[in-house]
Amino acid sequence: MTFSQEISLICALLVVAVVVFGLLYRSRNRMKQEIEARMEMFKKAFNVTEDAVIVLDRKGLVAYANQSALKLLGLPNEFADKPLSPMPKVKIKNEWIPLDRFLEELPHKREGKMYTFPRSSLLSDAEKEHSIPVNLFIDTVAEIKDMECCTVILIHDLRKEQERNKVAYSNTLTDLPNQLQAKEDLHKLFSKIHLHNKKLALMLIELDNLSQIRATIGYDQSEAIIIGFAQYLKNLAKSSSFYVYHTYSNHFLICLPVVETADEVVYLGRQIQGRLASLYTVNNVRFHLTASIGISIYPDSGSTLVLMDRAYKALAQAQKSGLGQISIYVQNEYEKKYDEVEIYNALSEAIDKKEFEVYYQPIVRSRGREVVGAEALVRWTHKQYGVIPPDVFIPLLEKSGFIIELGQFVLSEVLKQQKRWEMFKFKPIEVSINMSLLEIEAEGFVENVAQQLVEHQVPPELIKFEITEGVAMKNETEADQQLQALKKLGVTIALDDFGTGYTSFGYLKKFPADILKIDKSLVEYIITNEEDQRIVKAMIDLAHNLGMKIVVEGIETNEMADMMTEFGADYLQGYYFSKPIPAYEFQEMIRL
Ligand code: C2E
Ligand code: CA
Ligand code: CA
Numbered sequence: 001m002t003f004s005q006e007i008s009l010i011c012a013l014l015v016v017a018v019v020v021f022g023l024l025y026r027s028r029n030r031m032k033q034e035i036e037a038r039m040e041m042f043k044k045a046f047n048v049t050e051d052a053v054i055v056l057d058r059k060g061l062v063a064y065a066n067q068s069a070l071k072l073l074g075l076p077n078e079f080a081d082k083p084l085s086p087m088p089k090v091k092i093k094n095e096w097i098p099l100d101r102f103l104e105e106l107p108h109k110r111e112g113k114m115y116t117f118p119r120s121s122l123l124s125d126a127e128k129e130h131s132i133p134v135n136l137f138i139d140t141v142a143e144i145k146d147m148e149c150c151t152v153i154l155i156h157d158l159r160k161e162q163e164r165n166k167v168a169y170s171n172t173l174t175d176l177p178n179q180l181q182a183k184e185d186l187h188k189l190f191s192k193i194h195l196h197n198k199k200l201a202l203m204l205i206e207l208d209n210l211s212q213i214r215a216t217i218g219y220d221q222s223e224a225i226i227i228g229f230a231q232y233l234k235n236l237a238k239s240s241s242f243y244v245y246h247t248y249s250n251h252f253l254i255c256l257p258v259v260e261t262a263d264e265v266v267y268l269g270r271q272i273q274g275r276l277a278s279l280y281t282v283n284n285v286r287f288h289l290t291a292s293i294g295i296s297i298y299p300d301s302g303s304t305l306v307l308m309d310r311a312y313k314a315l316a317q318a319q320k321s322g323l324g325q326i327s328i329y330v331q332n333e334y335e336k337k338y339d340e341v342e343i344y345n346a347l348s349e350a351i352d353k354k355e356f357e358v359y360y361q362p363i364v365r366s367r368g369r370e371v372v373g374a375e376a377l378v379r380w381t382h383k384q385y386g387v388i389p390p391d392v393f394i395p396l397l398e399k400s401g402f403i404i405e406l407g408q409f410v411l412s413e414v415l416k417q418q419k420r421w422e423m424f425k426f427k428p429i430e431v432s433i434n435m436s437l438l439e440i441e442a443e444g445f446v447e448n449v450a451q452q453l454v455e456h457q458v459p460p461e462l463i464k465f466e467i468t469e470g471v472a473m474k475n476e477t478e479a480d481q482q483l484q485a486l487k488k489l490g491v492t493i494a495l496d497d498f499g500t501g502y503t504s505f506g507y508l509k510k511f512p513a514d515i516l517k518i519d520k521s522l523v524e525y526i527i528t529n530e531e532d533q534r535i536v537k538a539m540i541d542l543a544h545n546l547g548m549k550i551v552v553e554g555i556e557t558n559e560m561a562d563m564m565t566e567f568g569a570d571y572l573q574g575y576y577f578s579k580p581i582p583a584y585e586f587q588e589m590i591r592l
Contacts, residue, residue, distance in 0.1 A: 054066075063081075103138065134155050178246060189255065229279070347397060348402065357379045369577070404442050432464040495508075515549050518551070527557075555574030
């Protein structure tokens with residue numbers, strides 16, 4: 001090859017090299033531009049996400065932090081290429097550790113859990129309360145540019161979700177956790193119940209007379225009462241370590257996760273009732289608020305599966321017994337499997353211990369709805385079981401014969417009460433006393449009634465005896481004689497629970513009753529059941545033809561009251577007017 005050829009080759013090679021180099025350089029440049037463009041794109045994408053994204057290089061310096069990260073951690077804009085400082089602390093169990101240590105100690109990629117961390121490591125312990133709940137995702141990415149490895153941290157701020165949850169899980173009026181929360185909490189508590197030998201109690205509280213109070217003081221004021229009551233329960237919960245929920249409207253639930261005895265729970269219930277009674281004065285008017293309480297206790301009241309239902313049953317039972325009562329669900333109570341021996345023993349002492357109390361339920365004249373009488377209904381509050389319904393203990397009393405003693409107690413209580421009302425110038429009303437056949441047949445029954453009437457100086461027209469149809473039927477002649485003798489004293493006789501037996505109509509003619517009481521079971525569905533309507537109407541007409549007056553019991557709505565009035569009933573009785581209540585409450589209805 002000639003020298004000039006060599007020169008040309010070198011030149012050509014140089015040109016090729018320059019071209020190749022130029023091409024290479026251009027493609028590298030393009031690659032770099034491409035990478036930068038992509039980076040820009042990712043940065044933009046990251047800046048529009050709500051999650052905070054931080055990328056740390058292998059030295060722990062911040063390679064990138066998106067806008068959300070700057071905002072969440074309260075960091076300045078220009079802090080790229082600096083260490084993440086001050087390093088936020090992450091709460092692991094109860095310990096706060098700096099994020100960098102956390103990154104070193106935990107094997108990456110597995111993390112995607114909720115940790116809390118405060119905005120700054122400079123926060124004091126007290127300020128840590130203001131820490132931010134987050135989901136923290138951590139991952140490592142190898143070989144980007146000249147970095148060997150970098151760490152990507154993604155922080156998902158959970159406050160908004162918590163806020164949403166809070167709304168779903170709390171009562172909007174009182175801010176107390178609601179029934180949804182109660183369900184979740186109970187589920188957790190029940191799953192741990194076998195770990196300790198203690199009992200767990202549920203207590204349902206219903207404010208009894210809120211709707212009447214609302215009608216008097218207005219909606220806003222009654223809301224204020226609920227808020228006040230919720231606040232009281234909240235404070236009490238802190239000092240007594242129980243959970244409290246506002247399940248709906250005027251219903252609250254308390255869960256006592258560890259109790260020793262039922263007494264403890266009843267004591268708390270009474271404390272709450274007592275406080276409630278003295279709690280509210282609106283525009284200088286003191287409101288007599290009452291709460292009914294139903295209690296169920298694990299394991300005494302049954303398994304955890306039925307505990308809530310049983311608390312509701314107990315509440316219904318308490319309400320059946322009047323205002324401001326407490327009832328505990330006793331296992332199998334509703335199948336009537338009380339420990340009879342225990343109840344017998346308790347009954348024998350109950351009168352001496354003053355555990356019986358007479359409640360009064362008003363009876364109104366159907367036209368005008370004026371209170372003209374009351375039925376005396378006995379209540380027994382057992383210190384362990386709470387209120388035991390008469391349907392449970394009356395049959396036991398009949399079996400044991402204690403019914404006679406109870407009857408005498410009720411009669412003398414009613415007579416004393418009548419005398420008090422007379423002395424204090426209340427409106428005179430007729431009080432009905434329930435009478436069992438055993439009592440009527442007992443020797444000296446009529447004489448005892450006569451003697452008591454004289455002793456208490458109460459006119460006999462103010463006393464009425466209610467005898468159930470079944471009772472009256474069993475022992476016709478003997479009972480008849482007693483009834484005639486009673487009538488001669490001047491007291492009124494009512495045939496009770498009419499319509500629950502079979503031979504009612506025929507017997508009516510012979511029975512010396514002045515009043516016929518139509519049982520509540522006959523009117524339960526009266527509004528919709530036309531057959532019941534025909535039966536009740538016929539009963540009323542028949543009794544009227546026999547010269548008797550009619551009381552319809554079990555009136556729960558205005559509609560029922562109107563229909564029975566239209567059918568010709570003379571008197572009405574039922575929850576619509578009032579549940580059975582203590583004498584001091586009842587007398588407000590007959591104050592002149
Ligand atoms: P009863 O004589 O039929 O009394 C009426 C029952 O119906 C009472 O139940 C009363 O609380 C309830 N009641 C009143 N209004 C309504 C209403 O609108 N809806 C519903 N669902 N129920 C209403 P309580 O007080 O549980 O008494 C049950 C039974 O126990 C009485 O039935 C009576 O037979 C007996 N009893 C109560 N006190 C005495 C007593 O002092 N002596 C005797 N021998 N028996 C009594
Ligand atoms: Ca009755
Ligand atoms: Ca009845």
